[in-house]
Amino acid sequence: MELELRHLRMVLAIAEAGSVTKAAASLGLAQPALTTQLQRIERMLGGALFTRDRRGVLPTPLGDLVLARARVLIPAVTGLHDEASELITAGGTARYRVGATNGPIVAGLVRRLTDAHPGGPVSIHSTWSENEVAQMTVDGRLDYALVGACSTPPAGLPTGLIWQVVSVDAVWVLLNERHPLAGRDEVGLGELAGEQWITAPGDGCFLECFAAACAREGFSPRTPTSIDASSAFDLVVAGGAIALCQGLVRSVPGAVAVPLRGAPLRWRHLLGWDPDGPAAARASELYGYAVEAYLEIVTQRPRYARWLIGHSDLGVQQAISLLPKPSRPGLAGRSDPMIA
Template sequence: MELELRHLRMVLAIAEAGSVTKAAAALGLAQPALTTQLQRIERILGGVLFIRDRRGVLPTPLGDLVLARARVLIPAVTGLHDEASELITAGGTARYRLGATNGPIVGGLVRRLNDAHPGGPVSIHSTWSENEIAQMVVDGRLDYALLGACSALAGLPPGLVWQAISVDAVWVLLNDRHPLAGEDEISLGELADEAWITSPGDSCFHECFAAACAREGFAPRTPTEIDASSAFDLVAAGGAVALAQGSVRQVQGTIAIPLRGVPLRWRHLLGWDPETPAADQAAELYGYAVESYLEVLLQRPRYARWLAAHPELGVQKAVSLLPGRGLSGRPGRSGRRDPKIA
């Protein structure tokens, strides 16, 4: 993992607030989530950034160095985004600045936008951080967010409208020589002793996974976060099992198996600010996103057959999930900080 601009914003927020707890509140994050992020940043940089005493936190010499650079880099990058946005807007051309976490429909969506608007700017910002993308939409540096979540958009900034594109079952990805590889479905409890891996992210997925395992009567090993390519390699080598969307592609040496009872679900969500011009193109993006999802299903016939027996899953109706303007309403902001997904 590399140091990113959002990491610098977190470090700066902690220094300005004087405590991790106050900084978490200012950023709209849970305190444990910010603590985990700080630990990741410190691992990236190879040292401790803050020391804690009864008055709060104080930067170490390494922390002072990082803060000095952050105070220069953050305004510079923000200014660059603002100037680029003004240049595009002045040209009078519709723009589609999309931020996305890993997901199977991103490529198809971008391709359809490029085909439909060959003269218009279409850009993609990819990261594993849902919080980073949502904040960039709030700040006006992106027009749309394409995110994944298991149950709640906990900690994301308020003011955006969210529309579910699809809801998918989470399956388990096994080595094709695993003793359970030939089963039609597997219960989580049968995998209680396994080493788990999953994709990086700052959503609530780990909490949802732990709760699902608790309902099966066991506490799982904490999943190791690893990029998708490495995850396939590790599973194929028999080193772990992975949690994956049911639409996961087939890779030699691995097999995806449904989890009995669908204990975990993954939602693909499109978000935008209802008080910006992006709201006028939201219906278009939703339509292209659905087309891209259905295209993926054509390439995954096994999962498509499974979905046919679970009609509550798959493509979701175009109904706004938050108060405010959905795909056919009028503007209106929501002040809820942790909106639940319908």
């Protein structure tokens, strides 16, 4: 993990608020989430940035150094983005800067966008952090955020964006093909109580939602290990763990994805943008491409497509009324998972 501008913003917010709790509220984050981020930043820099007493927090000498640099770097980078934005706007060229967390529809969305705007300024910023993507969109450094989350709007992310649900999907479990439950049509979450879990990294509320779902089944799970997708597949195939995954997960030799009975966990693909920014005028185009990309992926996952037939509340979702009419008629309003 490397120090990023968003980390400096967090440190500055804590210093200005004089309290982690107050800073978390101003950033639209839960206090534990900001505390965890601060601890990560301090580990990266090799020391504590703040001391704490009855009056709140005070910067250490290392904290003073970081704050001094942050007060120079943040305005400089913000000014650079503003000037670049003005230059592009003056040239009359629409830009498409998309930030995305890992998900199956990202590639299809970008491919459709670049096909529709050959030679145009289309760029993708990929990261595991939903918070990073959302903050960059709020700051104007990105035009659109494509993230995954348990809820709408996503919990714990910066405020100021409109979020449109592209799809709602069930969370399945990825098992080694020799696992005793691998041949089942579905498994109950409680049947997996003793397993070692792995999941993709993220800074949203998924782990809390997972723990709550397990509690409803009467057990407390081992804390899942966050690991990148490629390593997760390798670990499952080796028989070292089972993975929480999207129902849209690709086929992997040696592993089998199995539905969880009752779909106790659900995952949303969300497109976000600033309703007051220039990107809002083109949000319907992006939404249409995102839906097309999702539908394409589902046709490539026949087992999940068949499973969706009996779960009419899942799949592509009805667009909210705030969204302009999509560039490809009919896509935004589709909610029939048979097509997905």
